[in-house]
Amino acid sequence: MIQTNQIVNIIDGDTFGKVTESKINSNKLYKLYNILSGLYKNIYSSIIREYCSNAWDSMKMAGKEDDPILVDIQWDYLTKSGNVIISDTGLGMSPQIMESIYFNYLDSTKEETNEVIGCFGLGSKSALAYHHTFFINTIFEGIEYKYMFSKQSNGIPAGELLSE
Numbered sequence: 001m002i003q004t005n006q007i008v009n010i011i012d013g014d015t016f017g018k019v020t021e022s023k024i025n026s027n028k029l030y031k032l033y034n035i036l037s038g039l040y041k042n043i044y045s046s047i048i049r050e051y052c053s054n055a056w057d058s059m060k061m062a063g064k065e066d067d068p069i070l071v072d073i074q075w076d077y078l079t080k081s082g083n084v085i086i087s088d089t090g091l092g093m094s095p096q097i098m099e100s101i102y103f104n105y106l107d108s109t110k111e112e113t114n115e116v117i118g119c120f121g122l123g124s125k126s127a128l129a130y131h132h133t134f135f136i137n138t139i140f141e142g143i144e145y146k147y148m149f150s151k152q153s154n155g156i157p158a159g160e161l162l163s164e
Contacts, residue, residue: 030155036105037128037151047130050123051086057116058090061109092140095161098147102136103159125149128157135162 024032040046048071055069067089075082093102101107106121127134133150136159146162 033151033156036122036125039122040126040129043129047126048084048086050126053117054124055086055088055090057110057118059088060116062090064089093138094140095145098138098145098159098161103149103157125157
């Protein structure tokens with residue numbers, strides 16, 4: 001979705017004095033990531049909605065919006081743990097996209113179009129609202145890449161390529 005930078009008030013430093021631009025304290029980024037991880041009221045359905053929306057966007061961008069999105073929910077009653085696997089036949093994500101966009105909050109491949117659902121660069125990290133680690137498998141140009149995205153000990157999420 002194309003976002004516009006709307007100016008509500010123009011602050012003129014010559015008229016009112018010193019202008020101090022807002023910034024994010026890089027020493028307290030863990031606080032921001034904790035806030036972003038707590039955005040969802042219904043965590044489970046929000047995670048599935050966010051990833052299915054991303055899958056649909058990718059398939060739309062690939063011209064395959066009529067292809068199915070597969071949602072596989074696996075539950076192990078013995079260990080009381082499970083996985084949700086969402087699969088699509090969309091564009092896939094290159095290592096460049098993973099490093100420069102996917103792992104970054106507020107960055108998105110969908111910022112230049114109104115034809116898709118997402119654009120805020122938050123939904124792809126929604127699994128962090130449930131667990132400190134999740135995995136991403138993507139196929140790009142015939143090569144499968146496996147990544148792990150997790151909160152580090154300092155509270156700041158990071159992505160890691162596990163295999164290619």
